[in-house]
Amino acid sequence: MANAVLCCEGDSASLMTMAAKFHIEIDHEEILQAQAFLNRCDLPDAAQRTFSDLLKVFRGMESLLHLLYTLPVFASEAAWFTVDEAIQILGGMGFMKDCPLERLLRDLRIFRIFEGTNDILRLFIALTGIQHAGLHLRELQAALKNPMGNLGVLLNVVSKRTKDSLGVTSERESAVIENVHPNLHYSALLLAKSVGLFGRAIEGLLRKYGKDIVEKQMHLWRVSNAAIDIVTMAAVLSRSSASLQVVLAGI
Numbered sequence: 016m017a018n019a020v021l022c023c024e025g026d027s028a029s030l031m032t033m034a035a036k037f038h039i040e041i042d043h044e045e046i047l048q049a050q051a052f053l054n055r056c057d058l059p060d061a062a063q064r065t066f067s068d069l070l071k072v073f074r075g076m077e078s079l080l081h082l083l084y085t086l087p088v089f090a091s092e093a094a095w096f097t098v099d100e101a102i103q104i105l106g107g108m109g110f111m112k113d114c115p116l117e118r119l120l121r122d123l124r125i126f127r128i129f130e131g132t133n134d135i136l137r138l139f140i141a142l143t144g145i146q147h148a149g150l151h152l153r154e155l156q157a158a159l160k161n162p163m164g165n166l167g168v169l170l171n172v173v174s175k176r177t178k179d180s181l182g183v184t185s186e187r188e189s190a191v192i193e194n195v196h197p198n199l200h201y202s203a204l205l206l207a208k209s210v211g212l213f214g215r216a217i218e219g220l221l222r223k224y225g226k227d228i229v230e231k232q233m234h235l236w237r238v239s240n241a242a243i244d245i246v247t248m249a250a251v252l253s254r255s256s257a258s259l260q261v262v263l264a265g266i
Contacts, residue, residue, distance in 0.1 A: 085246045085247070087136065088140075088243060092133065095123050098119050098120045138232065140238075141236070142229060144217070148221060195252055196255075196256040196263075198259055199255060202248075202252055203252060205248075209244075213241055217238065
């Protein structure tokens with residue numbers, strides 16, 4: 016799928032080069048620039064989100080390995096979007112048999128169905144993640160029934176919530192920042208905060224709907240989309256940090 020994105024980028028770039036020869040100034044065409052930029056953004060994301068990258072991100076966190084299913088969802092949709100935008104840039108030329116994009120678009124469609132439809136995978140991602148969160152909340156409820164016997168657990172939860180509400184740097188934020196290149200500390204902070212907000216959103220859904228959450232498909236859809244975005248952030252941040260360390264070490 017990453018190769019498909021590369022093919023589209025090449026065809027789009029050729030058209031832009033041709034336009035420049037006819038004195039059509041691409042730098043004045045903002046929509047065309049945006050389409051080319053989005054295609055270019057999806058290329059490194061799809062290429063970077065490899066199985067090994069995600070294993071590195073989730074090393075030691077086996078309970079989160081279900082998030083590996085975000086990979087086929089993200090990659091298949093990024094490839095489809097990129098080819099579609101490339102055809103839009105090429106206009107009528109994109110439908111010609113001489114141009115490979117029309118066949119590429121048809122062939123790429125199967126990837127959103129092939130390994131289990133993306134709709135089902137999204138529900139799986141959301142429900143599996145919510146299941147782990149539910150187990151944590153159940154343990155917390157059990158601790159509340161005997162507060163004196165579980166004082167340490169309750170104090171730890173209260174401490175975390177207080178720090179989050181006051182904007183104090185949490186252990187999660189510190190851990191993420193420590194494991195990335197200094198140039199990416201701000202991006203790491205955004206990732207850590209996103210994880211925190213995501214966790215609170217899941218808890219809110221569980222408190223509101225309980226077991227009925229399995230019937231709330233639109234809520235689950237949004238949960239899975241948020242999870243896909245967060246995992247993508249983590250994978251790209253991991254690869255970018257490693258690349259920076261290699262490049263700057265050679266200077």
